[in-house]
Amino acid sequence: MSPINILNNSTLEAINKTIWHIKKSNSYYFELLGYTKEIHSYDDFLKLPFLTKEQLIQGYPYAFLCADINNIVRVHMSSGTTATPILNPMTKGDVEQWKEIMGRCLLYAGVTGNDIIQVTPSFGMFNGGFGFHYGAEKIGAYLVPAGPGRSIFQLKLLEDLEVTVLAAISSYPLRLIEIAKEEGFDFKKRTKLKKGIFGAEVWSESLRKRIEKEMSIETYDIVGMTETGGVGMGIDCFDHSGIHVWDDHYFIEIVDAETGEIKEDGEEGELVVTTLTREGLPLIRYRTKDITKIISRSKCKCGLQTVKIDRIKGRYDDMIKIKGVNFYPSTIESILMEFDDIWYEYQIIIEKKKEKSEVTLIVEVKNHITEEIADKLNTMLYDLLGFKINIKFVPLGFLERTSGKSKRVVDKR
Numbered sequence: 044m045s046p047i048n049i050l051n052n053s054t055l056e057a058i059n060k061t062i063w064h065i066k067k068s069n070s071y072y073f074e075l076l077g078y079t080k081e082i083h084s085y086d087d088f089l090k091l092p093f094l095t096k097e098q099l100i101q102g103y104p105y106a107f108l109c110a111d112i113n114n115i116v117r118v119h120m121s122s123g124t125t126a127t128p129i130l131n132p133m134t135k136g137d138v139e140q141w142k143e144i145m146g147r148c149l150l151y152a153g154v155t156g157n158d159i160i161q162v163t164p165s166f167g168m169f170n171g172g173f174g175f176h177y178g179a180e181k182i183g184a185y186l187v188p189a190g191p192g193r194s195i196f197q198l199k200l201l202e203d204l205e206v207t208v209l210a211a212i213s214s215y216p217l218r219l220i221e222i223a224k225e226e227g228f229d230f231k232k233r234t235k236l237k238k239g240i241f242g243a244e245v246w247s248e249s250l251r252k253r254i255e256k257e258m259s260i261e262t263y264d265i266v267g268m269t270e271t272g273g274v275g276m277g278i279d280c281f282d283h284s285g286i287h288v289w290d291d292h293y294f295i296e297i298v299d300a301e302t303g304e305i306k307e308d309g310e311e312g313e314l315v316v317t318t319l320t321r322e323g324l325p326l327i328r329y330r331t332k333d334i335t336k337i338i339s340r341s342k343c344k345c346g347l348q349t350v351k352i353d354r355i356k357g358r359y360d361d362m363i364k365i366k367g368v369n370f371y372p373s374t375i376e377s378i379l380m381e382f383d384d385i386w387y388e389y390q391i392i393i394e395k396k397k398e399k400s401e402v403t404l405i406v407e408v409k410n411h412i413t414e415e416i417a418d419k420l421n422t423m424l425y426d427l428l429g430f431k432i433n434i435k436f437v438p439l440g441f442l443e444r445t446s447g448k449s450k451r452v453v454d455k456r
């Protein structure tokens with residue numbers, strides 16, 4: 044199925060309302076849409092242009108603002124790598140919308156008012172901390188606003204306050220597991236932790252399994268970004284059969300990341316988001332650069348019927364193109380994590396040698412790697428990529444630990 048069949052009346056109405064809102068509040072943005080008449084069908088909708096990250100960056104700080112500055116109550120900022128960030132100025136209505144969707148996310152992750160949630164993303168310009176704060180407030184849970192860093196102290200809080208839910212950027216549990224190992228801290232024995240809600244970075248399915256095992260928890264993958272109004276655009280439910288996107292607030296499409304052509308359900312491509320209820324920074328056909336696919340639109344075992352997308356496979360910008368093969372770091376990661384003796388930290392280095400691209404994979408290991416394991420890993424990677432890569436096993440702690448997003452690829456070409 045394609046979105047042609049699913050753009051229902053209430054979504055159409057919300058899209059028209061959003062465009063009307065842009066028309067009223069921002070002539071620059073409205074003109075970019077080239078909008079002439081009301082949207083009556085998906086065909087009409089397809090005439091609207093895409094909005095890109097580059098446009099939002101160039102529009103810093105307020106070129107796309109669709110509200111009177113006096114009605115803005117909060118601003119959040121993208122954690123992107125470019126010098127100029129993307130701002131999302133929020134109205135009171137936006138904060139309410141955020142609260143609503145984050146509350147839902149927690150609910151569908153099985154979190155209740157009796158849970159104690161330790162929130163480790165920062166409470167600052169990055170949206171993570173506040174997002175969880177609003178969600179917890181919505182469902183009446185007990186929030187521990189720990190913020191990032193101080194990992195030994197985080198473990199202490201988890202234990203002493205009998206925390207049941209951990210919220211984090213998806214690479215942070217790895218850091219906690221690492222520190223716990225050093226400290227001889229057993230999550231199962233010392234904490235009451237049941238669930239982890241992680242997002243903001245790509246984490247493979249096999250890495251997920253490892254985290255669940257090490258921490259004795261069930262994990263949920265939450266999506267959303269500064270541009271869409273922060274974390275909480277969707278989450279996977281207990282069935283873990285894809286990520287529910289709150290489609291009364293967001294209309295999503297999947298397009299070819301190169302050509303922009305619409306993809307059918309089940310086909311992989313770039314996630315494009317249109318916001319249906321946002322005010323400060325409404326998005327029309329926003330190219331997120333996240334690669335995923337639509338898994339289902341039918342009723343889920345949890346009782347919800349929303350569009351469900353696959354877990355994010357990678358960011359388009361992180362795609363490695365080499366020797367005619369395109370792949371994402373998460374694909375390599377999912378193979379590495381199948382080996383118990385391999386640790387979580389790895390780095391892919393691409394260099395040009397004698398006019399040819401060479402890939403070296405630096406892998407931290409817990410224990411000595413036997414020749415047999417090394418051969419098996421080599422074979423699996425060769426089967427996947429169709430060319431040989433150099434693997435360098437290094438001891439634990441070899442790669443630099445960063446507090447923000449992990450650097451998985453170093454392209455020296």
Ligand SMILES: [Zn+2]
Pocket residue numbers: 279280281282287343344345346347
């Ligand atoms: Zn479900």
